[in-house]
Amino acid sequence: MGAGNGHGHSHAPPVKGTAAAAYKGRLRIALTITLTVMVVEIVGGIVADSLALIADATHMATDALGLGMALLAIHFANRPPSENRTYGLARAEILAALANCLLLFGVGGYVLYEAVQRFVTPAETQGGPTIVFGLIGLAANLVSLTLLMRGQKDSLNVRGAFLEVLADALGSVAVLVSAAVILTTGWQTADPIASVVIGLMIVPRTWKLLRETLNVLLESAPKGVDMAEVRAHMLALPGVRDVHDLHAWTITSGMPVLSAHVVVSSETLTAIGHEKMLHELQNCVGDHFDVEHCTFQLEPAGHAEHEPRLCH
DSSP states (O other): OBOOTTSSOOOOOOOOOOGGGGGHHHHHHHHHHHHHHHHHHHHHHHHHTOHHHHHHHHHHHHHHHHHHHHHHHHHHHTSOOOSSOTTTTTTHHHHHHHHHHHHHHHHHHHHHHHHHHHHHSOOOOOHHHHHHHHHHHHHHHHHHHHHHTTGGGTOHHHHHHHHHHHHHHHHHHHHHHHHHHHHHHOOTTHHHHHHHHHHHHHHHHHHHHHHHHHHHHTTOOOTTOOHHHHHHHHHTSTTEEEEEEEEEEESSTTOEEEEEEEEEOHHHHHHHHHHHHHHHHHHHHHHHSOOSEEEEEEEOTTGGGGSOTTOO
16 A cells, blocks of 8 residues: 555555466366366267257357366456556456357347257257266266355456356256156157256356456446545544545456545645555555555645546
């Protein structure tokens, strides 16, 4: 934390791993499982002539791509910052989450399209083999979900990968239900219906992830940080007359930052000094809000009137 323009001290953003970096090993395991089951389900879908199984395998292929992008983004995001990229490539993880959203929407649309085609031109799906391969897929997905469950709460990048696997798990359930219906009743329409269910389950969760990802890219206030409350806490400090140009945004998951111009009475600055005032502000924000890095500029009353309008 620090203050600029000669009104105290300044610190560079701390160099450390991003929130997703702690789950790199788990993402690798999930990727290996996904690739293995994808091959198994493709073989099973061909043998059983099951669109639902092929659709699930196709989605697993995009899962593998999504998991691969997540891992690649973690690699780049954790490279050290440079003179030109002062935050490094931390935003690579957010871009990976955005790419995962696009993948999920694309898969959902493709599955729905193929389901409509199967309604128009029905095919004979073998329920028995479909159940076997569907169970294999579900078991693998549950293992991957367990590996990524914790990380999806900390990182949008990991959450994108988690939602890919979750959609697969739900898809596997739909596959099993449709196969059981075909096996017991012979009603072949259950297969394309299951495909429609898989497609529709993808959309709502993907839309939520997309909104959160765009909020980061548009530099909205970090989730859970009430800017009015932040301002009120700062104004409650003795000697603080005003707070302006207050901004908070997120570089990547687990790396929120905040900056503000703080107008302090001359009497207070004379009595306690700039250093003490900075520590008061740091403690005020740090104790009540989860903000990674704060920058404060201390100003005497009337200073804002002399600042260039665009230099904030």
